[in-house]
Amino acid sequence: MDTSLTPEQDGVRRALRDLLESRCGPAELRAALDTPSGHDPALWTALAERLGLPGLALPETYGGVGCSVTELALACEETGRALAPSPLLATTVLAAPLIAALGTPAQREELLPRLASGALTAALAVDGTVLATALALTGGNGGDWAGGGRAGGVQARRTTDGWRLYGQADQVLDGHSAGLLVVAAHTGGYTRPRTLLFLVPGDAAGVVRARRTTVDATRPQGRVHLRDVDARLLGEEGADVTSALANTGDRAAAVLACEAVGAAGRALERTVEHVGRREQFGRPIGSFQAVKHRLADVYVEVQAARSAAYYAAWAAAQGERAGGLALAQALRAQRTASAEAIQFHGGLGFTWEHEAHLYFKRAAGDELLLGPVHRLRAHAAGTARLFEASGTREVQV
DSSP states (O other): OOSSHHHHHHHHHHHHHHHHHHSSSSHHHHHTTTTSSSSSSHHHHHHHHHHHHGTTOOHHHHHHGOOOHHHHHHHHHHHHHHHHOOIIIIIIIIIIHHHEEEEEEEHHHHHHHHHHHTTSSSEEOBTTTTTHHHHTTSSSSSSSOOOOOOSSSEEEEEEEEEEEEEEEEEEEEEETOOOOEEEEEETTTSSSOOEEEEEETTTTTTTEEEEOSSSTTOEEEEEEEEEEEEESSSSSSTOHHHHHHHHHHHHHHHHHHHHHHHHHHHHHHHHHHHHOOOEEEEEEGGGSSSHHHHHHHHHHHHHHHHHHHHHHHHHTTTTTTOHHHHHHHHHHHHHHHHHHHHHHGGGGGGGGSHHHHHHHHHHHHHHHHHHOHHHHHHHHHHTTTHHHHOOOOOOOO
16 A cells, blocks of 8 residues: 555645635634535535536546545545535435446436536435444444334335335435435335335425534534335345445545544644644743643544544555444544644633534534444454454454
């Protein structure tokens, strides 16, 4: 593995950082959070038209740039650094790979060019609050997370005219504003239970959506009610949906690990800048040994997480799986860096006007959405059979 960035990768990062610094500063960020969608459509258009970010990891055949998930992860490190609210995660990291992997040729031709251009946004809707389970990040995803033959969840039934969906998904990233919903639903009842994916226009009859109040306002979520909604099956009925979700989950974990590292690194940068200016007893507080030691520990943790995230992004492009463990390490580093940022900013760090709390809320929100860290690690260890190899009985966390 070559850890140095190629000129193309470095160019993407620099261009994206320049754009975000000019279009997504603290004032613009707060203004975007107050909009109904939770993001700035003008920024999304700029990301799509100037940098091709929505189609960065999609094939050129479908209007994409043709890069790998590695480039997408490096780009998301910059969006994480700025806490940029956009449909990038929901559309490009979660929904588009599923359509590319499972969609019929006609569905890919119809949808992927629009997703790559940014003209269409999409969201992955799964039952309840189990996104991490559906993506196989905190355990196997072959169980009952999509209904399991029980009432409740998101259910699908076949009719003479096609498929109809009913149920509710509570934790859908950008589900309140996405133009297309990729809905995971359960069908087959008790006898032949299975999970299928369906395509539903966001404005379809019977779809009722509302934005949720969440810990992290920079990562907007929606609640989606499906009331006997007409839906199209994504791909063929015999497709291996759970494997596709697991593969997408590992790629998404690698991308999100880089995004979390970007946020953690920026929180540390702001903290170092502050302790270099803030004076106590006639000298900058950053000159005190205790402060240096604590920030040095944060730096080591962030750099270790960055190394793990870069490796996971590289491994995902090679078809290997390392995303879950890298995400666990990155989320821990993000939590540590954001918490220390609030502490070292003192009274200023607790104010609503300062952005330190936004980084802390991003860390807390990511763990609620994709973790927690100890479950990510436990599943990664179980998948690697670490405890079995040493002869130690595996402990379920």
